[in-house]
Each structure stands twice: as C-alpha cells, then as structure tokens.
Amino acid sequence: MSRPFDMELFLAGVLTGSHATRQRHVRQAKIIQAEIAGRWKRETPWTWQRKHVAWFLEHRLAERCEVTRYRYLLTVRLLARRLKKSWIFNRHANP
Template identity: 60%
Template sequence: MSKPFDMALFLSGVLTGSKATQQRHLWQARVMQAAIQQRWQRDNPWTWHLKHVRWFLTQHLKDHSDATRYYYRLTALLVWKRLGNGRQLLISRSNSGG
C-alpha cells in the first residue's frame, strides 16, 4: 500500500506569507486534491491536467462566494507554479457576462 500524497511537502518550495496564509493554502490544496480525487481518481497534482483545475474552480466552487473562489484561485496558482506550468494558462475567464 502506498503512502498518501504529502501536499505540505509538495508546496513547501512555493509557500510564502504568514503562517496563517500558508495554512490556508495547504488546507485549500487538500480540498482541491480530495475533490479531484473523488471526481477523476487523480490523487496528486503531478497527475492533474488543466481541465481538472478548471473544473474545480468553475464547477466545484460554483455556489461559493467570489471571495472564496478568489482565494482558491490563488492556491491553484501556487500548485500550478510548483508544477512549473505557465501562470496565464490557469486563470480562467470571469463568470460574469456571456
């Protein structure tokens, strides 16, 4: 049996800010991980594709406040940065308008 993926270790190189901010990012990254695992059986960010992150931000969080979605986008950007992917690929269009 394999060990569960360690999100704290994964993000350790990109986490900055206060201890509270770092803890929020870790907690939110684990929420993202659990949701993507449940939907697509992808248990760690190394197996995620852009569609998984976009689904989380647009569909999984669709009933949450703008502020909540904003903070999850910041966490998603940290994950994307850690993976070495371009920042501009992750930022989705605003849900307002067409």
C-alpha cells in the same frame, strides 16, 4: 504499500506569507486534491491536467462568494507554479 501524498511538503517550496496564509493554502490544496481524486481518480497533482483544475474552479466553487473563489484561485496558482505549468485561469470565470 505507498504513503499518502503530503500536500504540505509538495507546496513547501512555493508557499510564502504568514503562517495562517500558508495553512490556508495547504488546506485548500487538500480540498482541491480530494475533489479531483473523487471525480477523476487522480490522486496527486502530478497527474492533473488543466481541465481537472478548471472543473474544480468552475463547478465546485460556483455557489461560493467571490472572495472564496479568489482565494482558491491563488492556491491554484501556487499549485501551477509548483508543477511548472503555465495554466492561466480567469478570475471572473464564475458569475
């Protein structure tokens, strides 16, 4: 029996800022994880590809305001840093 993936522990090495900011990044990373797991059955960030994260940013956040999309983009950058990936996402990809 495997334990559930601990996103807070996964991000611990790259999280900076105030407590509220760190908690927001963890909360948003869990939302990203749940959406990708629901769509592609990829349960952990280690199994994600760039296309999974791009799908989340482009399709799941399409109706959100620019500030929300930007904050999720910051969380995605932390995830990419933790995964040691060179993923680049355009801040203004959504209309």
